[in-house]
Amino acid sequence: MPSAVTLSQITKSYGSFTAVDRFSLEVERGTVFGLLGPNGAGKTTLIKILTTLMRPSSGDATVEGFSVLSAGKEVRRRIGVVPQENNLDRYLTARENLILHGRLHGMKPAEYNPRIDELLEMTGLAGRQHDFPDTFSGGMQRRLVVARALVHEPRVLFLDEPTTGLDPQSRRALWEHIRRLRHTMTVFLTTHYMDEADALCDRIMIMDHGESLADGSAAQLKDAFSRAHTYEVDFRGDASGFREILEELPFVRSVEQEGATFRLTLSGEDALKPLIDSPVGRQIRKICLLEPSLEDVFIALTGEKVRE
Template sequence: MTAAILTNNLTKQYGTLTALGNLDLQVRQGSIFGLLGPNGAGKTTLIRILTTLMRQSSGEAFIEGNDTRSRGRDIRCLIGVVPQENSLDRYLTARENLELHARLHKMDAARYRQRIDELMELMGLAGRQHDFPDTFSGGMQRRLVVARALVHQPRVLFLDEPTTGLDPQSRRSVWEYIRSIAGSMTIFLTTHYLEEAELLCDRIAIMDHGRLIAQGTTQELKARLSGDTLYEIEFDGETERYAALLKNMACIRSITVKGAVVNVGLEHWECLSEVVSALNGAPVRRISLRERTLEEVFISLTGAGVRQ
């Protein structure tokens, strides 16, 4: 595997507090990599080190083979960053914000003008490019921040919670664009929207208390969860009656009722035939396997308590 991002025993300490502890990470070139974790897990510290805004206490970190401790200027030419905050210049128009970014990267004027035209059109901002960001909606500002990070065509794009605060339409617009550029650059994504990570990412890492506690594809992470085989049974009436019937069956290990839907946990999937037989003649609308969710994996690994 050719690694676009590589860390070895990466550690960051603030006095007696260990924000990152001996973190080993590899992100394949051209992939979309998701980093999940509760508040205070160390995600922001990691991104600051990888984007050369902070130095580690020990260990190594490389971006496209460049050491973050000695090749910061080279790394900053290679990366694009979408921070959590909309750090736009309010005294510049949307287009001028992008032009300033291009000039800081010493792009040729003819090249960056064409590039900005393309991005403005792609982000649906062409008609507002001469307006000031303060007149934009939150979703439009967020799309402008993403466009700014892409002006110089980075090889590695860091997206730190890029869709926080966006309405569903704007979120889906950002998702679609991220999918469209997958493969042409490496994308490193942090998010609290677990469905976002599941939809977009090739691989996902979950961290807590400064350490990686799980890595893999979505399916690999879900496979870590053991327990009952879960089915949803939706009734067209008499739900409580049939829930009571199912509760007394030996092969059912757990049962919950929510409206017209009964969720049952079976000892093994072969028990389903016993359930179907027991419900012969019942007003069943559907029986479906309930797949484990990434949220269940996340909660099982990091706990359900609220973090400060």
């Protein structure tokens, strides 16, 4: 499958600070690609480079085969962008916002009007198309921003944290719209919501400090970290004093407790029998292997420290 997006040794520096360091990536056409990372990881810098809003310090990137350095106009013809902030024109109605976008892309009324009708129906905004965006909820505004980005039928859609600040219902509604785009275009998504990436993305890359840390499907990333051997253990009756005993066992790496339920990280699968044979083994009621979540993988790679 040909690549829709390619980054080749991209570096972006601001004086002595390097936001992105020799970053390379290829994204296949027709996939939903998720780029995850904490604040300051370099995600927005890469989005700005790929959408021709910023030039890299070195390296090059292509979108649908066109260089962001030498063919920026061709790149912009082929992309749609949903930025972090809603940037709708508040003095135009919902439909007029979409018409303006179509005209800016050189579309004629015979082209953009049927397309706009289709998008308004898809996003559930047909009944509000003659209202102003200021009268819309946050979720409705985000759906209108997505519709606007799709008017000219882009080959690649960039979504920069598209559901930030939305309530759960609005997030799920927007997810459904993104799912409908699967395989008809390439979607390049950045998000802080691990469940969003898990639900939507065919492929996920986790980055930090301008570098890639892990790359694969959600299942592959979680499987790679399943070697942690973390188990949830329920004990019968009073479990007071069990924590101290468990922490003394040489094959127990860490202990977390909530009432009579413990979360234990063991040295390996071969530690299960010694656990059962330990002084607290007879009080064990249930043992469950805990599969790591995408958030567990993210924290393991990027750390628990809060970023500014």
